[in-house]
Amino acid sequence: MKLILFDCDGTLVDSQNLIVSTVEATFAAHGLAAPPRPAVLGIIGLSLEMAIARLLGADAHRADEMAASYRTLFLARRATEPLEPLYPGARDVVTRLSERDDVLLGIVTGKARRGVDAVIGGHELLDRFVTIQTADDAPSKPHPAMVQQAIAETGVEPRDTVVVGDTTFDMEMARAAGAGAIGVGWGYHPPHTLPDAGAETVLSSFHDLPPWLDRRWNVSEATRNIIGEGAA
Ligand SMILES: [Mg+2]
Numbered sequence: 001m002k003l004i005l006f007d008c009d010g011t012l013v014d015s016q017n018l019i020v021s022t023v024e025a026t027f028a029a030h031g032l033a034a035p036p037r038p039a040v041l042g043i044i045g046l047s048l049e050m051a052i053a054r055l056l057g058a059d060a061h062r063a064d065e066m067a068a069s070y071r072t073l074f075l076a077r078r079a080t081e082p083l084e085p086l087y088p089g090a091r092d093v094v095t096r097l098s099e100r101d102d103v104l105l106g107i108v109t110g111k112a113r114r115g116v117d118a119v120i121g122g123h124e125l126l127d128r129f130v131t132i133q134t135a136d137d138a139p140s141k142p143h144p145a146m147v148q149q150a151i152a153e154t155g156v157e158p159r160d161t162v163v164v165g166d167t168t169f170d171m172e173m174a175r176a177a178g179a180g181a182i183g184v185g186w187g188y189h190p191p192h193t194l195p196d197a198g199a200e201t202v203l204s205s206f207h208d209l210p211p212w213l214d215r216r217w218n219v220s221e222a223t224r225n226i227i228g229e230g231a232a
Pocket residue numbers: 007008009010011044045165166167187
């Protein structure tokens with residue numbers, strides 16, 4: 001059995017407009033100048049407190065109160081703004097992969113479980129994922145705990161597990177857990193930064209994922225067979 005763990009923001013859904021505008025409103029509510037958009041995109045994927053602390057820099061001691069404000073503002077905005085859109089191909093590829101007998105799907109995200117339920121549930125894809133690991137139950141990426149917990153829940157080997165994500169945090173998390181790391185080029189970290197963080201490849205389209213995985217897995221099966229015969 002294989003396990004594919006997807007990051008959420010920047011990988012499955014394009015949530016940048018809602019997140020950036022909520023960060024701007026949060027900083028304004030606390031009398032602070034908003035950080036530039038590239039800085040905000042750089043922290044999407046971390047857990048909220050860590051993300052805000054990085055944006056605050058020397059004022060990081062205010063991260064907890066600012067994170068509380070962000071949550072309140074985000075929930076209010078989510079109720080009125082359109083649902084964050086899925087990236088092109090995400091629905092089709094997730095649906096087809098979830099129907100395979102040799103594959104399990106999961107989510108590993110810095111969002112809270114409530115946020116995953118809202119956006120992935122809003123797109124009616126929650127039941128495609130057999131394990132969902134969030135900031136509620138684990139330390140922030142790049143700590144490997146979310147991947148390790150997904151592996152423990154499903155019983156799949158780390159070497160048969162891959163993480164699909166848009167940030168260096170995802171790649172580092174995957175490697176630290178002994179899993180494969182697959183970067184996507186449509187998210188929030190510059191694609192060229194992902195290989196140095198451990199990405200085996202950086203995909204440019206969601207539709208490239210299934211054939212790429214099949215090639216990866218065929219190669220690794222062949223390698224195992226050769227090693228197995230040599231040892232026999
Ligand atoms: Mg992401």
